[in-house]
Amino acid sequence: MIYPARITARRTETAGIYTFTMRFVDNNVRRAYSFKAGQFNMLYAFGVGEVPISIVSDPADPENLEHTIRIAGRVTGVMAGWKVGDVVGLRGPYGNGWPVEEARGRDVVIITGGLGCAPVVGLINYIFDRREQYGELHILHGVKTPNDLLYRERFDEWRRAPRTKVYLTADQPDKSWHYKIGVVTELFDELTAPPSAIVMMCGPEVMMRFAARALRQKGIGDEAIYLSMERRMECAVGLCGHCQYREHFVCKDGPVFSYRTVRELFSTSGI
Amino acid sequence: MSELLHMPKTALEDLITILWREGFKVLGPVARDGAVAFDEVRKVSDLAVATRETQEPGRYRLVPGPAGEIFGVVNGAGSLKPFFFAPEETLLEINRERRGFKVTEVAPAAPRLAFIGVRACDLAALAVQDRIFLHDRFQDKHYEARRKDAFLVAVNCTRSAATCFCVSMKTGPEASTGFDLSLTELEQGFVMRCGSAAGEAIAAKLGLTPPPHDDVLLAKSRIDECAAGMRRRLDTADLPRLLYDEAENPRWKEVASRCLSCTNCTMVCPTCFCHTVVDQEEIDGNMSQRVRKWDSCFSLEHAHIHGINFRRKIEDRYRQWLTHKLGSWIDQFGTSGCVGCGRCITWCPVGIDLTEEVAAIRAYPVKR
Numbered sequence: 103m104i105y106p107a108r109i110t111a112r113r114t115e116t117a118g119i120y121t122f123t124m125r126f127v128d129n130n131v132r133r134a135y136s137f138k139a140g141q142f143n144m145l146y147a148f149g150v151g152e153v154p155i156s157i158v159s160d161p162a163d164p165e166n167l168e169h170t171i172r173i174a175g176r177v178t179g180v181m182a183g184w185k186v187g188d189v190v191g192l193r194g195p196y197g198n199g200w201p202v203e204e205a206r207g208r209d210v211v212i213i214t215g216g217l218g219c220a221p222v223v224g225l226i227n228y229i230f231d232r233r234e235q236y237g238e239l240h241i242l243h244g245v246k247t248p249n250d251l252l253y254r255e256r257f258d259e260w261r262r263a264p265r266t267k268v269y270l271t272a273d274q275p276d277k278s279w280h281y282k283i284g285v286v287t288e289l290f291d292e293l294t295a296p297p298s299a300i301v302m303m304c305g306p307e308v309m310m311r312f313a314a315r316a317l318r319q320k321g322i323g324d325e326a327i328y329l330s331m332e333r334r335m336e337c338a339v340g341l342c343g344h345c346q347y348r349e350h351f352v353c354k355d356g357p358v359f360s361y362r363t364v365r366e367l368f369s370t371s372g373i
Numbered sequence: 374m375s376e377l378l379h380m381p382k383t384a385l386e387d388l389i390t391i392l393w394r395e396g397f398k399v400l401g402p403v404a405r406d407g408a409v410a411f412d413e414v415r416k417v418s419d420l421a422v423a424t425r426e427t428q429e430p431g432r433y434r435l436v437p438g439p440a441g442e443i444f445g446v447v448n449g450a451g452s453l454k455p456f457f458f459a460p461e462e463t464l465l466e467i468n469r470e471r472r473g474f475k476v477t478e479v480a481p482a483a484p485r486l487a488f489i490g491v492r493a494c495d496l497a498a499l500a501v502q503d504r505i506f507l508h509d510r511f512q513d514k515h516y517e518a519r520r521k522d523a524f525l526v527a528v529n530c531t532r533s534a535a536t537c538f539c540v541s542m543k544t545g546p547e548a549s550t551g552f553d554l555s556l557t558e559l560e561q562g563f564v565m566r567c568g569s570a571a572g573e574a575i576a577a578k579l580g581l582t583p584p585p586h587d588d589v590l591l592a593k594s595r596i597d598e599c600a601a602g603m604r605r606r607l608d609t610a611d612l613p614r615l616l617y618d619e620a621e622n623p624r625w626k627e628v629a630s631r632c633l634s635c636t637n638c639t640m641v642c643p644t645c646f647c648h649t650v651v652d653q654e655e656i657d658g659n660m661s662q663r664v665r666k667w668d669s670c671f672s673l674e675h676a677h678i679h680g681i682n683f684r685r686k687i688e689d690r691y692r693q694w695l696t697h698k699l700g701s702w703i704d705q706f707g708t709s710g711c712v713g714c715g716r717c718i719t720w721c722p723v724g725i726d727l728t729e730e731v732a733a734i735r736a737y738p739v740k741r
Contacts, residue, residue, distance in 0.1 A: 104465070106473045127473060148467065148474055149654030149661035174679035189473030334678050336650055339511040343647030343668070344675055346697065348617065349704035354510065370620040372689030 140199035146191025158224035215305030244286030297321030327361035379584035397487035409449035431724030452643030493545030498643030536715030629688035636669035638717035
């Protein structure tokens with residue numbers, strides 16, 4: 103069921119990427135709602151359609167839900183025009199979320215690539231809000247060109263935080279780039295995470311495949327690697343069939359999978 | 374519940390009448406546009422009587438059958454699927470209000486349906502769809518509303534089409550479960566079996582007697598002969614593993630060179646459940662309907678997200694369909710997605726035969 107939710111804040115992250123805070127209009131719906139880090143909602147634009155968007159705000163405050171939306175198509179194009187006070191549609195939460203419990207007490211490696219990966223921003227914020235519960239935090243991010251590096255200030259902020267290391271690389275750098283050059287796996291030479299670390303990844307599948315291979319050389323096993331998969335999600339409840347990833351429904355069995363569960367599928371394209 | 378009865382052919386007329394009187398809309402195999410399809414039946418002569426069909430890959434023809442035979446046609450393109458899982462239906466009405474909008478769930482139109490002449494494969498397919506729409510983590514109210522009161526009169530197959538392979542899928546030719554009444558047609562009448570309390574109640578109104586012992590034996594031997602004569606086979610041994618391991622088999626590319634990606638196989642399949650939801654706004658902008666429509670994994674948009682299409686090539690999409698139907702379906706729902714009805718073979722415009730594709734992959738595996 104779709105419930106009306108009111109936009110209470112709108113923030114422009116960069117051109118074409120906006121973060122909206124929203125609250126359910128109905129008090130009972132709002133109070134009954136809770137979610138886990140890494141889960142997503144289906145956001146609805148009246149008369150246009152729905153898209154799956156991960157929740158980037160903290161599960162400790164389930165009444166104010168933040169969603170970062172990148173304008174990519176017809177529905178998100180309409181969402182770009184959402185203003186404070188607008189009433190939009192929301193149903194959820196769906197999916198399984200990040201293994202934040204399993205990660206507690208361990209060093210955490212977060213690897214992302216490509217254009218800003220919203221699920222990971224929520225995860226990093228989650229860990230920073232409970233910093234004492236986690237060990238060293240390693241954030242690895244690879245982009246094609248420096249222009250693709252969204253949230254540059256945030257990376258700098260994270261870099262300055264204690265017990266946190268940020269590793270950046272660009273495949274096609276320009277003169278402004280003073281980090282590493284190459285694809286994301288280039289960063290693994292510098293990575294100091296121990297074999298006991300837990301890894302969470304989000305990004306292009308080819309990047310995640312090479313990252314998993316490099317992690318194995320660091321002594322980090324496939325069972326300690328989790329990745330967020332992307333597929334077309336329409337119904338979010340495992341009925342419409344679109345998000346199938348062989349035997350998995352990404353919407354209800356994922357979107358976060360243990361690498362051990364899906365590694366066999368990674369070697370074949372078109373699945 | 375396995376009481377056997379003798380039903381004279383003339384009593385089928387009474388059965389139809391009683392079901393209408395009980396408030397059911399009665400449907401059965403009716404000849405229409407050169408094939409049979411489930412449609413409204415008021416009297417026996419509405420059914421495709423004295424008719425049989427020939428089916429081959431990519432070919433279907435109705436032909437004259439023996440006089441007096443009522444259920445001579447094995448099946449047509451249409452299964453029970455569209456009656457429970459509607460090809461298109463409105464789920465929600467969303468009305469714009471001064472501040473925001475109001476969402477109203479649309480109650481499904483759910484006439485009580487009785488089907489006469491349901492084959493064992495289609496009953497098995499219904500059980501597969503029940504598993505998906507009723508017995509998974511999320512239930513579909515629209516499906517349930519139409520499914521819960523349905524009355525099913527099965528007909529056991531005493532002949533098979535050339536495209537049938539229900540024996541391999543262990544779903545037929547005899548209906549073993551999931552029916553209210555089942556019939557085996559003989560020249561001298563039907564052997565009827567009651568499969569539920571509702572079936573017994575209807576049968577009681579017909580005033581039937583137990584069948585002659587010879588009829589029971591003959592009915593069994595006709596079904597056995599049908600099973601023994603089924604030529605098409607699918608070796609189901611370890612199918613999920615075979616298809617998973619053979620994801621890189623060159624056969625996918627080969628079949629893709631013939632496949633038109635037309636979606637026919639998924640439309641006629643009695644278990645395929647993929648669907649899409651579209652929001653259709655009224656022209657005044659004040660109301661929007663959320664409409665669910667059948668979709669197919671052969672459509673180009675099926676695996677498309679902003680800027681990425683995960684199954685861009687026909688070989689990707691054929692592999693998805695077949696691997697899901699015969700393999701990953703079992704991991705997802707504990708049952709194969711195939712019931713051996715053969716429709717995807719008959720109604721494929723280029724006659725692609727999944728049993729042949731699986732056999733080819735099994736014969737020439739590439740897995741290290």
